[in-house]
Amino acid sequence: MVTDTSSLKPANPNKQLWEKGDFTRIASTMRESGEALVANLGIREGWEVLDLGCGDGTTAIPAARAGANVLGVDIASNLVKAGNERAKEAGLENCLFQEGDASGLVALGDQSFDLVVTVFGAMFAPRPFDVASEMARVTRKGGQIVMGNWIPGDPTLVAQILKISSAYTPPPPEGFVSPMLWGVEDHVIERFGKAGIPKENIAFSREKFVFRAPFSPSQFVEVFKNYYGPTMNAFESAEKNGKAGELQKELEDLFNSQNQSPSAEATEIPATYLLVKALV
Template identity: 65%
Template sequence: MDVNLTNTPVPNANKALWEKGDFTRIAAAMRVSGEALVKSLGLKHGIRVLDLGCGDGTTAIPAAQAGANVLGVDIARNLVAAGNDRAKALQLSNICFEEGDASDLVNLEDREFDVVISIFGAMFAPRPGDVSKEMVRVTKPGGRIVMGNWIPGDPTLVAQILKISSAYSPPPPEGFVSPMTWGVEANVIERFEAAGIFPDNITCEKDTYTFNYPGAATHFLDQFRNFYGPTMNAFEAAAKTGRSEELQNELDLLFNRQNQARTNDITTIPASFLRVTVRVP
């Protein structure tokens, strides 16, 4: 039996992953789509919104600009600080960011929010069953939950980045549940049904999120290599086996093939995701 005799807290691998790089570099390419997604939600002035796995506010800040009172929660301390800095610079008094784990929202009361949003955020949290229960718990009756989840095996950018990266990485620990399982409709329904939601109150549809980067696709890949935790880990693992160049070439081909910009000095890459909407009775 493995006993922690020193009472030292066990490191949270998820926290370490997202604090490892600087996801704000990636998020900068996601702003336009984040604003469009929030606009599609038709948020009413004055409602309470929770954004889980919010990063530095790609959807949380547009929600606040739409007039909602927003709490952004993320496990990464650096991203929480970056979000609060952005809110301050934009002089937004109706939003704040704080650290928290989507699997265990210990600081949040039951039935506290009108809308809970998690776009490519809570899907990466451990214990997906706990994630769905926590999202339902903190949502007011009559409220809704909106998730954006990458789809396993999808041919577009992010699913392929994660698929390629995993091929160069060590096998995950025992009991690990892939975040990509949130991109399967049957799993979504099963998890929310276990949290007390009838399937009729759950809708899933395929949607598109576009990355816009002011530079060549190869340079956009550099942002992922240097600042995106999963890709950073893949390159570190590949370096140990002498496969860094192989990984670089495979990803470079992916980024350039998927770039739909008309010129080579900018990057526009659409990526498919599963958009989940849950009505909480």
């Protein structure tokens, strides 16, 4: 049975960021890797699955196709709408998307889910200790939390996009905790430890998510520039400082250097992330 969280009233300051642009344009290049990740989770018919920071359903939709009852929760109302439209088009009555905040899942009961999944989602929510606590709270005993988190300083695509973009934006406000710390094992262990999950119940591996697009890397830069909130903010700041051209060149050099497609008119770029599996 899918849970309705329509009464959630998120107070997440990231809401404006992720409603900016249209992340579905990025998500469309991530579908194959999302499906592959879900295929390895061993989802069983009738499982209750929560997908936090679900976007428009890159992992939620495959999980529902595998037979789970899936609730997708995201801070961005436009992505929730897009996810519900995708589920409807796919005929998946067992998949529901609702707006909500990973830092405070106030409408979700304790031990409601067999599996909590968050792939490049909850890592961006504020108050990471609250995020870990909430994920542990809503997961049933014997259930599992699976996180996919970008790794700080990693030389592959997304970590470098965020690193380059941050150099062109104003410094974050006092008290800001970098979302990239979810890609550091010691921080993950500390956060889940405070939530009651011991270190020995947490496993880590480094995996690849591949971005695939039927257009050139330079065109892919334009997609990030026009539709990905952090990159949009970076270009807005760079424009004010007369450095938009520099930012454009840095990103185009990055995308072109990491493209593994045999065709110059297509893009295939792998990005390394930290896969976290925590047994509750």
